Amino acid sequence: MILRLTLKNLAAHKLRLGLTALAVVLGTAFVAGTLIFSGTTDKAFDELFAEGTQTVDVTVQGTRAFTGGTDDLAAKPVPASVLDQVRRVDGVAEARGQITGFAAIVGRDGKIVGGNGPPQMGIGWPSSLSDYTLVSGRGPAAPDEVALDSVTAQKTGYTTGDQVKAVAKGPAEPYEVVGVFKVGAKGQTGGVTYAAFEPSTAQRLLAEPGAFSGIVAKAADGVSPAELAGRVNAVVPAGFEAITAQQAADDAAGDVKELLGFLSTFLLTFGVISIFVGSFIIFNTFSMLVAQRTRDLALLRAVGASRRQVTLAVMGEALGVGLLGSIAGLLAGAGLAVGLRGLFSAVGADLPTTGLVIAPSTVVWTLTVGVAVTLVAAFFPARRAAKTPPVAALRDDVAPPVRSLRARAVAGGLLGAAGGALLATGLTGDGGDPLALVGAGALLVFLAVAMLSPLFARPVTRLLGAPLVRLFGTTARLGSGNAQRNPRRTSATAAALMIGMALIATVSVLAASMTASIDKSLDGSLGADFQVSAGGGFGPPGSFDPSVAADLAAVPGVKSATPMTYAQVRLGDQQVFAAVGDPAELAGPFGLEMESGTLAAGADEILVDAGTAAAGGWTTGSAVRAQYADGAFATIRIAGVYADNPMAGPYLLGEATHAAHYPDSRVSTVLVVKAPAADAAAVRRGLESSLAAYPNLTLQDRSDIKEQARASVGQLLTMITALLVLSIVIAILGIINTLALSVIERTREIGLLRAVGMGRRQLRRMIRYESVLISVFGALLGIAVGIGFGWAVQRALAGQGIDVLAVPAGRLGAYLAAAALVGVLAAVWPARRAARMDVLRAIATQ
Structure with missing residues (x-):
């Protein structure tokens, strides 16, 4: 019976629950998309770096104390004498010197190809033991010849016979393109550009005359790579080491995965935020549905349904919404992963391609997160539904029991205090994982504000509505009264927008503080009039x-x-x-x-x-x-x-x-x-x-340096704000859902207003004013919380150079105006629906 009832309720409220499911879809899509993107890129880079292990078994290089950063620049060149020693090792079938370093091709526009994107690599053209295959022309054999990888050749339009310029550690020099080669079996470079020179030229440009960047060797039949690495290690001089090609590939892939792992964590954070925001919408939707179905639920109790069965019926609806939303979110996540790859390509980082990897763990995590959040958010409304007394079925004016706000005030105060303590501990770094402490503290603070907001929802919305009442009269007064009527509902609806706006305000305050601190630092500590530097893109810092x-x-x-x-x-x-x-x-x-x-x-x-x-x-x-x-x-x-x-x-x-x-x-x-x-x-x-x-070098004066710093902060702010807009979109869905359910709840009231002379346009305005007040209330809460968070983070980072607090009043004011616009847009559909109601049927509604 409970299953049949659950399915009927889902079918009866398809539109309302569909909007709630959409909030689940948006949140889980970010989670699924990030996991799919991470799994796909990990596999692609594993395949890309593994290609090198097909041609060599052992690599000899300078001993490295550190990994990443400038360690590549600190590695010792390998003398040519070591190559002779390696060739004499029993079990070495073939060995050759390898030369790599920075070298960039100058495009037809006079700028280096790839800009500040992925690294620009120069190599010594190998005669053997490589995964480079000529696709046209020949390998470079003279000092003024160069070969390009096929991806770079396609991007630039250079072909064999063309004259190009290439720049390494010295000035740009002219070369003739004599060949185009493919990197690996698939010809994928991961966005890296390759320029190949004949060996002696490569040594002059990239390393040292008579030295190599490393040595690669192929094992004879019957000798394993690990065994050969051990034999080579026994003969190479101190300061050098032999590792298997697989280990070298794993190390190289590990550096890339570390960067992509940070990006995945960054994106996953926004997925969690979206899910958190969506939970308020789910809670609010089920609370209103339970309130509207109080009599139906009481009838269930009257005909013998237990509290447990009523709870299960409501939770069953939540399970259906969560499951459908999570499945749709998983599919949308696959599209998001494709979009992320396209975004990387647009900025010049062409990631290696492979089929989308949707691991079983991705499916499990997506479904678990979506369903769990939906069930948790719906639990309290379900319990409230179960407490409906059977006698309520006999009353026409039945309403669910409403608890005093005193308990919320106490609980909210305790949560706020605990959240503040966790934030303070995390920001000061006095114990534990700072990131986890800050995240937990922010979560508790958001919950505390959401719990406490009903206490001041009525006076604040009354204050915000006062100018509207003076300007627009009766319809504005009715809209303001509707916003004040149920402070719990108003605050729950505004909470979703509050979270997104609080995070945007926090980032804005922090970005403004960073910019102001940078200006102060440059003014106080930069005595140079000009700076010349080389960009390093995603690789090690550029050098010359x-x-x-x-x-x-x-x-x-x-x-x-x-x-x-x-x-x-x-x-x-x-x-x-x-x-x-x-x-x-x-x-x-x-x-x-x-x-x-x-x-x-x-x-x-x-x-x-x-x-x-x-x-x-x-x-x-x-x-x-x-x-x-x-x-x-x-x-x-x-x-x-x-x-x-x-x-x-x-x-x-x-x-x-x-x-x-x-x-x-x-x-x-x-x-x-x-x-x-x-x-x-x-x-x-x-x-x-x-x-x-030197086309790879950039000249800047003080104003240029400041502008570059401001632009970097601005780009970061824009990127984070764009990602947080997803939470704003989910909040808009919440306002639409609340207003739509509110219209249904007030069907008879709306009919009476129409009967006494309210026009359709006036009705639409009334709902619009209510929506604007809810939106602005949520935005004000968010901006206030965001300024507090921004101040706390700035004070915690004061010792790291961000020692100036700046509150961007203009930007925050623009966000507040945008919130009012959000309210107008969110009210369009519910207002039109209310205006189209049949007056007689609305009046007859019980």
């Missing part, structure tokens, strides 16, 4: 030959041109990035202010800022156990402590130490200071002329 600094220093009007780069070093048990350069020369461009010690950093010496010194308990002269990227351990001395400087960062490593442990001598930035009397525009023109041969 230090001779560029000498060329820039020779430009008329330039006082100094100071090169610098970055390197990884482990201090104690912490792996950190340190700026590298001559501290005495960087003092001016960085505006360094020494608090103690000296700017002269010798071998195994480092300078740190005051905040880092205090946190580590260090002073000038302190000794710290350190490890460099080449694996060497040393006791490093604190040569000096300087005032906190956002441009210099917390660590400054001297050139002598860097040269001893980091073979690559290239730099990533040159800071240029003009002479006091020099004309800035004339100096800039001179610098641009000097850099004309």
Whole structure:
């Protein structure tokens, strides 16, 4: 009987429950899409990197103490003599030197192909043991020849015989395209561009004459890769290691997966937010359905149905909504995963292709999350339905019992206090996982605000409605009264919008604070007039030959041109990035202010800022156990402590130490200071002329640097806001659902209003005013909570450079206006439906 009743109720309320299911679809689609995208890209990169293991078995490379970041630049070149040693190892069928490094092709527009997207790779053309296959022409054999990968050739339109320019660590040089090759069996590059040179040219451009980036070897029949790696390790010199090709592929794929894993977690967070917002809609919908069916439920009780059976009937409806919504969400998630891949392609990151991977765990998680959230949200309305007394079936004016708001006030206060404590603990980093603590704290705060909002829903909506009443008279007064009539319903409807708006406001406050802090930092700590840098895209930071600094220093009007780069070093048990350069020369461009010690950093010496010194308990002269990227351990001395400087960062490593442990001598930035009397525009023109041969380098003045920082923050804000708009869309569905159910609930009332003379247009306006008040109420709540969250996060990050609190009043005001528009749009369909009611039938409704 219960199953039959559940199915009939689902069929009887298809439209109302369909809108609720749509909220489930949108939330679970994000969860499913993220999981499908992650599984698909993981498989694609596994296949891409595994292709290299088909041609080689062992790779010899410089020993690496760290992974990722600038570690590739710190790896030792492998001398040609090691290749001879490897070839003599028993079990090696074939071995050759491998040369890789940065090299970019200059497009027909004068810009490097790929821009700041995936890495631009230069390689030495291999004669064997590679997964590169010529598709046209031949391999490069002369210093002025180059071969391109097929994807790059297709993008640029270059073919064999064309003249192109390529840039590595020096100025761009002309080459003739003599061949086009395919990477791997499928010809997929993952967005990476490849330029192949003949071996000696590749050594000059990418490594060192007479040295290789690595050595690859193929095992003889009967020798396993692991066994061969062990034999090779026994003969290679200290500072080098032999690993299996599979391990090298796993390491390379691991770096990519780590980046994509962060992206998946980032996207999954928005899926969880959407599900959370949708739970308020589900709760509200079932609460209203239970309220409207009080008499029906009482009849069930009167004819013998138990409380348990009534609860199961309502929960059965929730199960049906959750299950259908989750299945649809899974299908929509597959489309979202395809869309994400398209988005990557649009920004130049062409991910390797493979069929969509919908793992069983993805199906289970999607269905579990969707169904569980729906059942939990519907549980309390179901329990309320079960408490309907049978005698209520005999009454015409029956209404479900309403609890006092006092219990909500106490529970909401306790939740708010607990949420605030978790937020404070997470933001200050005093214990546990900060991200988990902040997330749990935010969840509790949102629940607390949702529970407490009925206490002030009536006075706030009355206050918001007062101007509308003065301007639009009776219809506005009726709309305002409807919003105030049931503060629980109003607050529950507004809660969904409140969450989305609170998160958007938090991000807006944080973005404005970051921008203001960056401006302050640049004004206070950047003494350079210009900066020259190379973009690194998604790979290691870009770098170029230090001779560029000498060329820039020779430009008329330039006082100094100071090169610098970055390197990884482990201090104690912490792996950190340190700026590298001559501290005495960087003092001016960085505006360094020494608090103690000296700017002269010798071998195994480092300078740190005051905040880092205090946190580590260090002073000038302190000794710290350190490890460099080449694996060497040393006791490093604190040569000096300087005032906190956002441009210099917390660590400054001297050139002598860097040269001893980091073979690559290239730099990533040159800071240029003009002479006091020099004309800035004339100096800039001179610098641009000097850099004309380096299309991979970017020249910026102070205003450009500020604008770039603002643009980066703005892009992040736009991306996060766009993702959070999904929660706003779900909130709009909630308002539409509530108004539609409210119209049904007030059918007789609407009929009476029409009977006494209210026109269709006036009725539509009344519902529109009610919708606008609910929307603005939710937006106000969200903005207030968001400002509080933004302030808390900014204070927690004050020690990391975000030390200026900025509240973007104009942007938040625009969001409030947008919320009013949301209310207008959400009321369109319910208002039209109400206006089309037959007056006589509406009056006769019980």
